[in-house]
Every structure is written in structure tokens, then in C-alpha cells.
Amino acid sequence: MKVLMTEYLRIDLDDENWECRVCDHVVGPARGNYKEGLLVHHRDPADIHPPVIDRDKYRFTFCPDGDWVNILEFYCPNCGTQMEVEYALPGHAPLYDMEVDLDALKEQWSHREEMLEPSTGPDVSVDRHQHNH
Amino acid sequence: MNKKSTDIEVDTQDQKLVAKFLKETTLFLGPDPEIMRDHTILPCTEHEAECLEKYADDAYLMSSIRDRLSAAADEGYEMVEQMGAAPGAKWGDVITGIYSKSGDLTIGSAGGVLIFSALVHHPIKFIIKNWVDEPTVGVSEGDGFIHNDSRYGNVHNTDQSMILPVFHEGELVCWVASTVHEGENGAIEPGGMPSMAETPFDEGLKMSPFKVVEKYQIKRDILTFLQNSVREPKLQYEDMKVKLFACMRLEKRIKEVLSSDGPEALTACLRYTNESVMTEVRRRITEWPDMTVRTYVTMDSTLRENALIKVNVAVIKKGDRLIFDFTGSSPEITNRAINTALPGAKGMIAQAFLNHIWPDLPRGQAAFSPIEVITPNCSIVDASVNAPNSQSLMSIFCCFTVAQHAAAKFLYSVPQKYTRVLSPWFNMINTFIWGGVNQHGETLGNLCADLNGMGGGARMNLDGEHALAPIFASMADIGEQEMNEEEVPFLQLVSKKMTTNTQAPGKYRGGMGYTMIVSTKDSDQWGFMTTAVGSKTPAIQGLFGGYACGSYPLCKVEDVDVYDVLLNNPGQFKHSIPEIMNEEPFDNAKYSTHHMGLGFDLSKRGELYMISQGSGGGYGDPYERDPALVIQDIEESLITPEWAMKIYKVVLDEDTLIVDQEETKKLRNKEREIRKKQGVPYAKFVKQHVQQEPPADIPFYGSWNSDYDVVYAGSRDDKRDPKNPGPIYITNPRDVRIAELESELDAVRAQSGIQATDTRK
Numbered sequence: 070m071k072v073l074m075t076e077y078l079r080i081d082l083d084d085e086n087w088e089c090r091v092c093d094h095v096v097g098p099a100r101g102n103y104k105e106g107l108l109v110h111h112r113d114p115a116d117i118h119p120p121v122i123d124r125d126k127y128r129f130t131f132c133p134d135g136d137w138v139n140i141l142e143f144y145c146p147n148c149g150t151q152m153e154v155e156y157a158l159p160g161h162a163p164l165y166d167m168e169v170d171l172d173a174l175k176e177q178w179s180h181r182e183e184m185l186e187p188s189t190g191p192d193v194s195v196d197r198h199q200h201n202h
Numbered sequence: 203m204n205k206k207s208t209d210i211e212v213d214t215q216d217q218k219l220v221a222k223f224l225k226e227t228t229l230f231l232g233p234d235p236e237i238m239r240d241h242t243i244l245p246c247t248e249h250e251a252e253c254l255e256k257y258a259d260d261a262y263l264m265s266s267i268r269d270r271l272s273a274a275a276d277e278g279y280e281m282v283e284q285m286g287a288a289p290g291a292k293w294g295d296v297i298t299g300i301y302s303k304s305g306d307l308t309i310g311s312a313g314g315v316l317i318f319s320a321l322v323h324h325p326i327k328f329i330i331k332n333w334v335d336e337p338t339v340g341v342s343e344g345d346g347f348i349h350n351d352s353r354y355g356n357v358h359n360t361d362q363s364m365i366l367p368v369f370h371e372g373e374l375v376c377w378v379a380s381t382v383h384e385g386e387n388g389a390i391e392p393g394g395m396p397s398m399a400e401t402p403f404d405e406g407l408k409m410s411p412f413k414v415v416e417k418y419q420i421k422r423d424i425l426t427f428l429q430n431s432v433r434e435p436k437l438q439y440e441d442m443k444v445k446l447f448a449c450m451r452l453e454k455r456i457k458e459v460l461s462s463d464g465p466e467a468l469t470a471c472l473r474y475t476n477e478s479v480m481t482e483v484r485r486r487i488t489e490w491p492d493m494t495v496r497t498y499v500t501m502d503s504t505l506r507e508n509a510l511i512k513v514n515v516a517v518i519k520k521g522d523r524l525i526f527d528f529t530g531s532s533p534e535i536t537n538r539a540i541n542t543a544l545p546g547a548k549g550m551i552a553q554a555f556l557n558h559i560w561p562d563l564p565r566g567q568a569a570f571s572p573i574e575v576i577t578p579n580c581s582i583v584d585a586s587v588n589a590p591n592s593q594s595l596m597s598i599f600c601c602f603t604v605a606q607h608a609a610a611k612f613l614y615s616v617p618q619k620y621t622r623v624l625s626p627w628f629n630m631i632n633t634f635i636w637g638g639v640n641q642h643g644e645t646l647g648n649l650c651a652d653l654n655g656m657g658g659g660a661r662m663n664l665d666g667e668h669a670l671a672p673i674f675a676s677m678a679d680i681g682e683q684e685m686n687e688e689e690v691p692f693l694q695l696v697s698k699k700m701t702t703n704t705q706a707p708g709k710y711r712g713g714m715g716y717t718m719i720v721s722t723k724d725s726d727q728w729g730f731m732t733t734a735v736g737s738k739t740p741a742i743q744g745l746f747g748g749y750a751c752g753s754y755p756l757c758k759v760e761d762v763d764v765y766d767v768l769l770n771n772p773g774q775f776k777h778s779i780p781e782i783m784n785e786e787p788f789d790n791a792k793y794s795t796h797h798m799g800l801g802f803d804l805s806k807r808g809e810l811y812m813i814s815q816g817s818g819g820g821y822g823d824p825y826e827r828d829p830a831l832v833i834q835d836i837e838e839s840l841i842t843p844e845w846a847m848k849i850y851k852v853v854l855d856e857d858t859l860i861v862d863q864e865e866t867k868k869l870r871n872k873e874r875e876i877r878k879k880q881g882v883p884y885a886k887f888v889k890q891h892v893q894q895e896p897p898a899d900i901p902f903y904g905s906w907n908s909d910y911d912v913v914y915a916g917s918r919d920d921k922r923d924p925k926n927p928g929p930i931y932i933t934n935p936r937d938v939r940i941a942e943l944e945s946e947l948d949a950v951r952a953q954s955g956i957q958a959t960d961t962r963k
């Protein structure tokens with residue numbers, strides 16, 4: 070059985086591995102940090118948040134200061150999908166963000182049906198043209 | 203050695219005597235840690251158990267009473283919102299609620315600011331503990347108690363509560379309370395949220411809970427004292443009356459229940475509600491995967507100077523336990539206002555659950571009661587009573603964001619969800635606080651309700667909503683600017699216009715924020731403040747490959763009267779920040795940018811203050827964004843074609859906005875290949891990139907990497923014990939600037955040979 074853990078990651082409970090949901094690539098052991106199986110790129114903030122006002126004239130430009138924050142992008146090494154982005158302190162270690170208790174996960178899903186797509190929760194949109202009387 | 207039973211009796215008697223002696227000789231009833239550190243529903247009393255035994259099986263009766271009480275709470279909320287004078291009341295920065303006899307908030311109003319649902323029980327418990335049996339105070343029918351001091355349970359001192367006990371045949375049965383963000387409170391800056399506060403004594407009125415109403419009448423002598431303590435004396439009176447009458451309406455509705463069903467049924471209903479909500483919360487927690495999720499965000503400013511201040515969390519879920527552990531967060535900063543008292547931090551996490559995770563649960567204290575919180579003492583999220591906290595919003599908003607970010611990672615796999623998985627909401631109040639003498643000669647101090655226009659986070663299958671709602675209230679308004687302008691002497695020359703190219707990208711993008719350009723017109727005693735972090739680094743994260751928002755500065759144009767420009771040469775005026783700042787259309791004007799911690803700044807007629815609300819976080823890989831959604835954003839002027847092509851790798855015709863689907867697919871595949879080439883294997887990246895200490899040239903506060911044995915206090919050389927960090931004082935930025943200029947001057951003098959005019963020491 071496979072459990073969908075994020076938009077791009079699932080855990081194969083039998084093989085005990087993190088997998089890419091886009092290309093099925095085995096990322097790494099599910100008892101460990103999935104990021105260790107990914108590629109990391111240190112992105113210049115100006116690539117994503119270009120200055121709205123002239124950076125030659127002004128100190129604050131709507132673009133984050135690259136000396137004050139690092140944008141770390143994590144890619145699947147097989148398909149290049151961007152699985153996670155971390156806005157990190159400059160020089161700070163990336164976070165071990167999801168440390169799963171795999172045995173507990175196995176036990177929990179032993180009582181559940183496998184899901185191929187995640188549930189999205191209740192639909193709260195209202196059909197204003199519907200009349201029930 | 204075993205004690206004899208007589209020894210134990212003596213011990214107990216001694217203990218009682220000592221307790222009595224201490225109570226009678228206590229010189230000061232400060233904030234009580236026993237009350238303030240406990241956010242849980244108090245244990246079931248014997249009387250509550252008896253009432254439950256009698257009535258809990260009657261589900262129809264329990265439901266009927268709860269619905270009536272819930273409607274009463276909403277009625278009280280409507281009264282305050284409709285009649286309240288404070289801008290906060292008008293936009294819904296309000297809660298009304300019914301509290302158990304023990305003081306637990308059991309039924310709160312559905313609308314309004316839900317953080318209060320985790321806070322106002324503290325002052326009620328203080329009243330129960332200290333004033334009920336106090337001969338000089340006492341609690342009787344018709345009494346009302348006022349409170350605002352956040353150290354006794356509140357977000358910050360702008361919020362004032364009115365608290366009434368409810369009696370039945372001489373017996374206390376429950377409490378009602380109404381709380382409003384009143385704004386002005388006599389602090390050193392107008393509007394009640396002084397960034398310049400360096401001690402709690404700079405923060406204005408500090409009302410521990412005290413009696414201000416007897417026989418349902420406001421005591422005029424105390425009222426006069428309070429009015430003399432604030433800049434808006436009429437508002438102080440009006441809103442005290444409004445809150446009192448809302449509480450009296452709640453009392454009336456409760457008495458109707460008491461009359462129809464009796465006090466035991468009411469008590470049973472209140473206890474049953476709390477018990478059933480706690481049971482349901484534990485069940486929902488059990489559905490989450492057992493896991494530890496770690497995240498952090500940084501504040502980039504103290505509102506006085508730029509610095510990096512870490513709010514760190516590990517969220518541990520095991521079985522039916524959910525624990526938020528803030529170990530590693532910044533120590534408190536002793537002379538800056540951005541610290542929070544512990545209940546504020548907890549309240550904001552509760553808010554994340556009540557607004558965005560389990561919004562279907564009844565509004566009350568029970569929804570957060572089973573969740574545990576660990577905080578380092580004397581930290582930015584659990585400050586001592588000696589640290590100012592008037593700008594606690596800065597740190598508590600970060601608590602909200604880390605809670606929301608972590609929760610999303612738990613929620614994705616859960617089969618039954620109650621909301622969408624969501625990227626973090628924009629979390630700062632990018633608005634103007636204002637004050638001074640208005641066009642009618644009245645002294646005012648408050649803020650623009652535009653703070654409620656925060657961009658929503660992107661959802662797992664939808665874009666975020668623009669400028670939708672603040673993180674602290676799901677149903678709040680941004681107010682009518684034209685109405686505001688009848689009372690304040692400035693205009694919002696540009697408003698409600700989305701700030702182009704400030705989107706948080708993703709497969710689904712965050713909801714965006716809008717530009718505000720304000721200018722004083724009809725007063726020469728008027729000024730503005732801004733109180734937000736995030737002008738150098740964003741204070742949110744994105745989710746699952748989506749990005750956070752960018753950064754949002756304050757832009758100013760001085761030495762211009764834009765009203766003259768509009769009168770004489772209207773074409774010269776521009777309607778966006780980039781046009782005004784990049785084109786500099788006004789001759790001889792001074793253009794500048796600043797961080798968003800502007801201290802109260804007296805403005806001149808026609809000068810411009812320009813800011814933007816921010817974007818909620820993005821969700822998912824931007825290369826997966828549907829090109830049709832990209833085009834829609836271009837058509838709505840949210841982004842430019844150039845920006846769209848750069849971020850989303852969409853190949854389009856800029857004139858027709860027709861997408862070349864095939865070329866887009868090819869380009870995106872090519873870009874994915876580029877990612878694979880530019881990306882570095884994790885271990886190699888860590889070796890190359892990770893530093894063992896924080897940057898040498900940036901003031902940093904908090905833990906570094908995963909070492910929680912020390913916290914930094916502004917520099918690499920200043921390491922503190924997180925269990926006892928001691929005081930941290932930051933030099934006034936004006937003194938820092940003077941020292942810099944003196945140093946430059948000394949260098950110039952030395953170079954030029956010019957002596958100072960006075961060299962005496």
C-alpha cells in the first residue's frame with residue numbers, strides 16, 4: 070500500500086520508501102529524510118520576486134534581500150519536479166521537515182483503504198440557483 | 203518513616219494557615235502563572251458531574267440550549283459590531299461569549315476574532331480566584347469588570363473586555379464577556395500598539411481585571427479616570443456602554459434559558475459542550491499520521507531596526523497527542539515591543555485551528571484544550587512580565603504561520619478533511635495606524651481596517667483569494683473608506699488595487715494584496731505608523747514546491763503637495779507605487795524606501811505614504827500551473843506577460859495573450875532538465891552551503907541549525923543559555939545612526955585636517 074504524503078511524495082509502506090508521485094522515482098528510505106534523496110538549488114530571490122521598484126535607487130524594492138534569506142529549491146532528481154521550497158536563514162541547514170513514524174503509519178493504514186488521489190475536504194461553494202422547495 | 207494521621211492533619215492545618223496568611227498579606231496581585239500558563243478546560247466539578255448525570259442523555263435538550271446560547275453570542279456580537287465606535291468594532295475585531303462558572307469559554311460568537319476564544323478566560327479566572335471572596339471587591343449580580351492588560355490574558359493592550367457574572371437566585375451560574383479591539387489606550391504612540399515601547403510602562407493603560415460596573419451602571423468616577431488616560435475619551439465611554447449592553451443582552455438570554463430549563467440544565471449543557479468538543483478534537487488528532495514536522499519563519503525587524511528573529515517549531519503528533527514545541531525560538535528582547543505573553547502565542551495557534559483547519563467546531567476554548575504547547579521561558583513567544591508586548595502581533599502571527607505550515611504537512615494524507623490543505627496565509631498587518639487632531643478638532647488614534655485585507659494562501663486545488671481576510675478572523679470587513687474619511691483628515695488616493703507582480707507563485711498561486719497610497723489633507727497635526735515585518739524577507743513559507751510572497755516595503759514621497767498636483771496638473775499623478783517611485787514625477791520631491799516599522803511620523807499635507815498588502819503562499823510547482831490561469835492573471839493585471847514568462851515558463855503572444863501549448867510544454871520540460879543540472883545532491887549541498895554559525899554581519903536571535911543548547915542574542919559572540927537567556931537590550935537606532943555619522947565625521951576631519959570646534963571632554 071502507498072500513502073500520499075504531499076503533493077509530490079508518497080510512502081510505499083511495503084518497500085518502506087519515499088517515492089515521487091510524478092515519475093515513480095524511489096527517493097529514499099521512508100524512515101529517513103526524503104530531502105536527502107533530492108537535488109537542491111540555492112535560488113536568487115530576484116529570480117522569483119523581481120524588484121518592483123528600481124534596485125539601483127532604493128534599498129527596499131519588494132525583492133527579498135538575498136543576503137538575509139536563502140530560497141532553497143528541492144527537485145526530484147529523475148523528473149525535475151520541484152517538490153519543496155524552503156525560505157531559509159542564510160547558511161542555515163535545510164530542515165528535516167517530515168520525520169515519519171513509519172510503524173505507526175503502517176498500523177494506521179492497516180485499517181484504511183488505499184487512496185490513489187487525496188481527499189480535498191468539503192466543497193463549500195454554494196449553488197445559488199438551486200431551489201429545493 | 204510513615205506519618206501518623208494526626209501529623210498529616212497538623213500539616214494540613216499548617217498549610218491552610220500559611221495559605222491564609224500569604225493571601226491576606228500579599229502586597230501585589232500580579233499576573234498569576236497558575237492561571238496564565240493553563241489554556242485547558244478546567245476539570246469537571248462535582249456539581250457539573252451531577253448536572254451531566256441528570257441531563258447529558260437528553261441530546262435534544264442539550265442541543266436546544268446550546269443553539270439558544272450560540273444565537274445569543276451572535277446577537278451580542280452583532281450589537282457590538284453595529285453600535286461600537288471603535289473601527290475595530292465596525293470591522294468585526296470583536297468576540298462575545300458565554301463562560302462556565304469556572305471561567306472556561308464554552309460558547310463564543312461565530313464571527314469575529316477567534317484568538318480571543320483562547321484568552322479571555324484568564325481574566326475571568328483571575329476574578330474568580332481573587333475578587334469573589336475579597337471583601338473590598340466581591341462579585342454580585344449587576345457587577346461588571348473591565349480588563350485590557352495582556353499579561354493577565356489578552357492579545358495586546360488595545361483590546362478591552364467587559365465581563366459580567368450571571369446569577370440565578372443568588373447563585374453564580376456562569377459568566378458573559380465582550381471584547382473589542384478598541385485601539386487607543388494612552389500609550390506613547392497613538393492607536394494603542396506602540397512600536398517605540400521599550401518597557402511595559404510605555405504601553406498605556408494596564409487594566410488588570412477590576413470592577414467598573416455596579417447595579418448595571420458604569421461607575422462615573424472610574425470612567426472619568428479612564429477617559430483621562432486615553433486620547434479618545436468619547437470612544438472609551440461609548441464602547442464601554444456598548445460592551446456592557448451586549449453582555450446584558452447575553453445575560454437576558456441566559457436568564458430565559460434558566461427560566462425555561464433551570465440552572466442545572468444550563469450547567470450540563472456548558473459542560474457537555476466542552477467535553478464533547480474535546481473528545482472530537484482528540485479523535486481528529488488520532489486521524490493524523492504520527493510524525494514530527496519542523497518549520498520556522500523569521501521576522502526581519504524589531505519594528506525599530508532590521509534583524510533576523512527566529513520563530514522555530516517542531517510539531518509532534520503521537521496517538522491523540524499533538525504538541526507544539528517552540529524550543530529554539532528567539533529569546534525575548536527586553537526593550538523591544540515584539541514579544542508576546544504565552545497566551546497570545548497559544549491563542550494564535552488556536553486561531554489556526556478554528557479558522558483554517560477545523561472551522562466546523564464550535565467556537566470556544568475546548569477546541570484547543572487538548573493541544574499541548576512547549577515554550578522556552580523568557581522567549582519571544584513566552585515573554586516575561588517585564589518585557590513590552592504592545593507589538594506582540596509580530597511574533598504571534600509567526601506562531602500562526604508555523605502552525606498552519608506544519609499542519610498542512612500532517613493533513614495531506616488524512617482521508618477526512620474539514621478544509622482544503624492550504625499554503626500559509628499572508629500574516630502581517632500591512633496597514634496604516636494613524637493619529638492626531640482630525641478635521642473636526644478631535645483627538646484620535648486608531649488604524650485603517652485594511653489590515654483585514656490579507657491575501658489567502660493557495661489551496662491544494664485552487665488559487666488563494668485576494669485580500670480576503672486577516673489570519674485572526676474569518677469573517678471581518680475592511681470598512682468603507684468614504685465613511686472613514688468623514689472622521690479622519692486623510693485620503694486613500696489609491697486603494698483596493700492589486701499590486702502587480704507581487705504574487706507568490708505556485709501551481710496554485712497565493713491570493714494577492716492591494717496597494718494603499720495615503721496622504722494627509724485637512725490637519726497639520728496628523729501622522730502615520732506602520733507596524734509589520736517582512737520588508738527584507740518574507741515572514742511566511744510556501745507549500746509543496748510553491749513559493750512564499752516577496753517582501754513589502756514602505757515608500758514615501760516628501761516635499762510635495764499632491765493635492766496641488768491633482769488640482770493643477772492631474773496627469774502628473776500616478777496610480778501605482780512603481781510608477782511613482784521609478785518615474786519620480788514630482789519635481790524637487792524626496793523619494794525614499796523604509797522597512798515597515800515606521801514609528802509615529804507627523805505628516806505634511808500632500809505627502810505620500812505608500813504600502814502594499816501581501817500575498818498568501820503559493821502551492822505546488824509553478825511549472826505545473828495551468829497556462830489558462832496564467833493568462834487570467836495577466837488579463838486581471840495581477841502579473842505582466844514578461845513576469846509570467848519568467849516565472850511560469852509559458853510561451854505566449856504578448857499582444858493576443860494566446861498560449862502556444864506545445865512550445866510551453868517543451869519549454870517547461872527543458873527547464874526541468876536545467877533544474878536537474880543546476881541542482882546539487884543534498885549531501886554535497888549541505889557540505890558546501892551550511893554554516894556552523896549565523897551570518898557575522900546580520901543581527902540574529904534564536905537557535906542555529908539543530909543546536910538548541912544555545913541561542914544567539916544579536917551576534918555570534920553573544921550566545922545565551924535558552925533556559926535563562928537574561929536581558930537583551932538593543933541600542934536605540936537613532937543613537938546607532940549618530941555614532942555612525944560621528945565616526946564618518948571623525949574620519950573626514952582626520953583626512954581634511956579640520957578640527958572640531960569644541961574638543962573638550
